Amino acid sequence: MGFLTKLTPKSGLHRLPSGSFTVDPYGEVVSSTVPQWVPEAQIREIGQQILGVFKAAAAAHLQFSEIKVQYAAFKITARQMRGGAIIFLSPRTLQAISLT
């Protein structure tokens, strides 16, 4: 899941997005607080990947309702919501990143 490479624009430097969005069971984004400069297709892709993980877990009879994907500078937390999901995107500040 190369989320970070997908979120980094090819031209120009942007901050990593912060916000949250919800997806329905079909992977369509229903509501979002993610800034508009983040391409909708990328948001949808993250949502679909997350739903894919939840579905695969359900198929494997693994009971979990929350996923945390943690990068050095970015964190994605997703919580299942009746087939859909709410996904939180949170860039980590320099102070929060441990250098050890």
Place this chain on the structure above:
Amino acid sequence: MQNKKLDQLITQLENFLECWKQINYFINLARGKKFSAEDENQFLEIKSIIVQELELITAAIQCQSPSREDVHALIAGAPSLRYLGDSNEGSLRALENQWHKIYVGFQSILGQLKVKQREIEAQSFLGSIFKKKN
């Protein structure tokens, strides 16, 4: 209302209700006083989504109860998890009670929309039968 628009509205309201359920999760988190800075951020995000979703819903349907003001009052009464954690049990119960009242109110609206959806589906089904006969 067209069937497609109604379907969209039902999806929107279902999504809103799922987010609304999350509020209750956070109230309980605050009650247990076991929350992190990340939980605090997520609580803020949930409230943002709820307030934005509410505007989309109220633009499509006029609901007297629960009103937009009821939802806003509850959101305004829960500025942060830290604030809720410092509140006494009585205040938390009052908040929970208000949350539940709104939850039931929106479930009722969702039910009404589903009734309408069935009516439209039945009409279009009957319509297609009569068209075939003619």
